[in-house]
Amino acid sequence: MLAKPSTRPSVRRRAVTGAAGLALLGAGLTAVGDTEPDLDRFYDQKITWAACRSADLPEDLQCGKITVPLDYADPGKGTLELALVRYRATGDPRGSVVLNFGGPGGSGVLGLAYGGKEFMGLTDDYDVVSFDPRGVGRSSPVSCGTEATGRVLEATSGENVSDPREALAQLREVAAECAEHSGPVLSHIGTVNVARDLDVMRQALGDRKLNYLGFSYGTRLGAVYAARFPEKVGRFVLDGVDTLTDSMTEQGLTSARGQQKALESFLTWCTEDIACPFGQDARDARRQVVELVDSLDENPVPTTFGFEFSGQDLAGAIGQGLYSKELWPLLQRALAQLMEDGDTRGVEAFATGGGALPAPQRADDPLVDEEEIPLDNPPAALMAVNCADDPDRPTAERLTRDLARLRTAYEEASPVFGRYRLAQVLMCYGRPRGTDYIRERVKDLGTPKMLLVGTRGDPATPYRWTVETAERLGDAAVVLDNRGEGHTGYGSSECVQRKVDDFLLYGSLPPSGSSCGSGEDDRA
DSSP: OOOOOOOOOOOOOOSOOHHHHHHHHTTOOOOTTSOOOOOHHHHTOOOOOEEOOOTTSOTTEEEEEEEEESOTTOGGGOEEEEEEEEEOOSSSOSEEEEEEOOTTTOOHHHHHHHHGGGGGGGGGTEEEEEEOOTTBTTBSOOOOOTTHHHHHHHHTSTHHHHSHHHHHHHHHHHHHHHHHHHOGGGGGOSHHHHHHHHHHHHHHTTOSSEEEEEETHHHHHHHHHHHHOGGGEEEEEEESOOOSSOOHHHHHHHHHHHHHHHHHHHHHHHTTSTTOTTOSOHHHHHHHHHHHHHHHHHSOEEOTTSSEEOHHHHHHHHHHHTSOGGGHHHHHHHHHHHHHHOOOHHHHHHHTTTOOOOOOOOTTSSSOOGGGSOTTHHHHHHHHHHHHHOOOOOOHHHHHHHHHHHHHHHHHHOTTTHHHHHHHHHTTTTSOOOOSHHHHHSOSOOSSOEEEEEEEEOSSSOHHHHHHHHHHHGGGEEEEEEEEESSOSTTTOHHHHHHHHHHHHHOOOOOTTEEESOGGGOOO
């Protein structure tokens, strides 16, 4: 369920600036196999759990934190504190199961706080734990400033497409602003470092092996952890499986196509309802959505956050609302409020990921004060992690040559989401090249069996990614085919949830290729 978004207007600025900040970005990854520095003080820590002291968080949710090195190659450079939450097991726990809700850039603190009821069955045997990864939420949040996405969109539209040199200059400026706003953590962000944080967390939780449930991007994190720490893998479930091989450009096109298909399904559903703000003709509704996005790009409207809500903000909001059919009625009402009353509050809630940040904490609460979290942290963290994970950096010459073609390809993939997705891809320009560890090393896992769940109608992580990733991971991968709609399967399919819980609780794996949601063929 969507919560009211924060009305906090400001974005914190950091000390590292401009070219100096960008220069730090290249130093974020340690080559696997190099001599490891002494990390004993991090692996020896214990978590002190306490009641979360915010009225907006459930009373039975506990909060804690761990300390990790900023730079695993040089632990003396500084440290970061990562925010954790948990629901206690109802009895004597066998250990913990750690959840990652995706993103990248999604807050695990908020994810478990507001979505925890789905996982209460796991508390029969486990403490259910989640966390804000480095750069996210209360864990040293990154930021690019509230105008970054708008500047990228401006740089890649209109006259700049025919003369891309100005566009590239603006993209470099945005990259420098991200470094300025974010500070030192930006040079040490990315899934490889988060996987190492996850192993420190495992030890601090007192678990010999990590039991893990990852959704969407969380499947990438789980796969990287399994490759980096194969001997520490316990029961692993990856739901809504991410790609390990596609480039950012390919991922963006795939996502645009998937979201366009999901939008058309939503509009078909909406126009069957007399309350649909687009009327009762699905084809005309598709035209109206395009016109609405274009109109807001031409004439953005003011919001309660103090900035203007554009058509690209609307594209991002609609994209969030399409992830689950359970959100469709809320999305329909939010769009009706916008179209009929000019009220942006409903779509703003979707645009910010649907999460309100809890009220400021007491000084003795282990969570970082919410006033310190930049408003743009979710998209800024998403781009920071994706760029850090991607080794491709097209040259200025190549982008100059390809920009117009890319924009055409993205707009053909989706007239609603194409520009939004292209802007996300282009935000890597001006940043250092990311790691090739994921593409080169995350394969042929020598781990216990793990369960991979792919949903046929997933608008964000297409089913083919599940098949491709399973083949890449090798004999360890067991595939569950969820023949349903929506992003991920655990929260929308009782069959999927039952099979996942059976594995996590009892170690009972379905045969690879089993299916859910196929009626009489459902092997539940």
